[in-house]
Amino acid sequence: MKLKIVEEARAQYREQSAWWHEHRDAKALFAQEFLAAIRHLRTAPESGALYTRKRGRAIRRWLMPKTEYHVYYRFDRDHDLLIIYSLWGARRGRGPEL
DSSP: OOEEHHHHHHHHHHHHHHHHHHHSSSHHHHHHHHHHHHHHHOOTOOOOEEEEEEEEEEEEEEEETTEEEEEEEEEEGGTEEEHHHHHHGGGGSSSSOO
């Protein structure tokens, strides 16, 4: 399965990974949990909870339980492609604008 991480999600990853590295004892936890999420979603891409539909396409989210961040993504079955749109803190009480 191919993987595409949109630029906004890349920037969010860099920002959060740096924050965790600077402020937490478990410095690599965010990066490790994100990689684990990608591995899981590549094997079970429809396992995330349905978040919304955009243009008829299901946008799902997967919780990274230790960091309490959601990975917002879409699985394009026709192209065997996993697209990561956002990494968003679950505690924010609302999701990102996608």
